[in-house]
Amino acid sequence: MPRSDHLHPLDPGARLQSADAVRGFALFGVLLVNMFNFGAYSPEWTGTLDQTFNAAMHAVFETKSWRLFAMLFGFGFALQLAKVESLGGANLWFYFRRITILLVIGMGHALFYDGDILMEYALLGYILPAFRRLAAGTLLALTLLLMFAFPVGNVVDSLREASAPIEADASLSLAELRHNHPYLGTLGDVFETNAEVIPPRLWNELNEPESSFAIFAMILLGFQIGRSRLVHDAARHTKNWRSILRWGIATGLAFAAFEWYLSHYHGYAAFEGNTASMAIRFLGDLMFLFGSTALALAFAAGILLLAEQGKWNTLLSLLQSLGRMGLTIYLSGTLMFTLLFYGYGFGQLYLLGPVATTAYAVVFFTVQIIFSIWWLRFFRYGPVEWIWRCLTYLEVQPLRIPASGGSPATANRRGRP
Known part of the structure; x- marks a missing residue:
């Protein structure tokens, strides 16, 4: 049986660039939604422009971005597993060590931002191998079942309350939130506050739209997409991706419009802040659940189809550079927006509305694009990705691109992300 030390990192030039482009797109959505958590969601921003930007963020990025991110995590696992099993299947130690390192990175990140997703991905990643041999139909049925935990769970909660309407929570005003918030204190205050989310409680609030059940459902869906090789052989499956694009846009927009009406x-x-009856909430939850999933799949399908056409290479290369160093980009986004909002930075916590928050997100994302393009001219991996690989393989990996080696970004498009 092959030895585990036969596993080696994939050359960066052998990556699936189309998957990297999808990841790059998702990264902007994750950054924007994370930044909205610091005051832009408030109904106190009543200006027409602010309300328009808030509605656009909700319609295009909210929930859709993390769904794409979770799918890509499952997709990457499918490719890693294929590599492991091609060597005899005795190398899952490699996968679990990789996941453990991701968990530690997530714990460090969570000290700065309590909305970290890396810890949850890592903990769910520990149980993912148990599902790797399920048939496609069984896996998709399980995915659907997990997704329904959100609307069905809310119905159960409503019945426990004797069918009483769900009252809106009394939310604090922005003025109150700006007063003595721990994030406006020292770095130690921030760490002390955020340490409460380490480790994440996967069993809490399982009926929420972004619960562990919902995340694991998307991971399983991404895993099945990876096994099907729809992305690897995208040119052969153009018809399938076009169907997903048309279905995703039509379903997503129709459901989003109906959700807006119910809202x-x-x-x-x-x-x-839900004041709807149980029946209306169940219907709205279904619209939100399937509409956001459909649009996430449509975004992925659209990017994959553009990548196959070739004429969009310049634009997609910007997203691909971000996707190749996705972990670095995700963490650097937190570094930038915490410096903007927290007290040890510029102290703008709860002071920026949807328009200003979106503008800062675009500026931050532009900086990330410029940095990633520059960095990948000289180095094989992003800085955090390089550390992750070194620890995973228990040896120092080559980082700098040889002067005569050319850029790996122009090499073969096959491989794992």
Whole structure:
């Protein structure tokens, strides 16, 4: 049986560039949604432009971005597993060590930002191998079942309350939130506050739209997409991706429009402040659940189809550079927006509305694009990715690109992300 030390890192030039482009797109959505958590969500921003930007963020990025991110995690696992099993299947130690390192990175990140997703991905990643041999139909059925935990769980909660309407929570005003918030204190205050989320409680709030059940459902879906090789052989499956694009856009937009109607005329809200009846909330939850999933798949399909056409290479190369060093980009986004919002930085916590927050997100993302393009001219991996690989393989990996070696970004498009 092959020895585990036969596993070696994939050459960066052998990556699936189309998958990297999808990841790059998802990274902007994750950055934007994370930044909205620091005041831009508030209903106190009543200006027409602010409300328009808030609605656009919700329609295009909210939930869709993390769904794409979770799918890509499952997709990457499918490719890693294929590599491991090609060497005899006795190398899962490699996968578990990789996941453990990701967990540690996530714990460090969570000290700065309590919305970290890396820890949850890592903990769910520990149980993912148990599902790797399920048939495609069984895996998709399980995915659907996990997704329904959100709307069905809310119905159960409503029944426990004797069918009483769900009252809106009394939210604090922005003025109150700006007063003595721990994030406006020292770095130690921030760490002390955020340490409470380490490790994440996977069993909490399982009926929420972004619960562990929902995340694991997307991971399983991405795993099945990886096994099907729809992305690897995208040119052969153009018809499938076009069907996904058409279905995703039509379904996603229709469901989003209906959700908007329920929100504005019946008091529905996917996250908080819900005043709708149980029946309306269940219907709205279904619209939000399947609409956001459909749009996430449509975004991925659209990017994959553009990548196959070739004429979009210049634009997609910007997203690909971000996707190749996705972990570095994700963490650097937190570094930038915490410096903007926290007290040890510029102290803008709860002071920026949707328009200003979006503008800063675009500026930060532009900086990340410029940095990633520059960095990858000289180095094989992003800085955090390089550390992750060194620890995973228990040896120092080559980082700098040889002067005569050319850029790996122009090499073969096959491989794992």
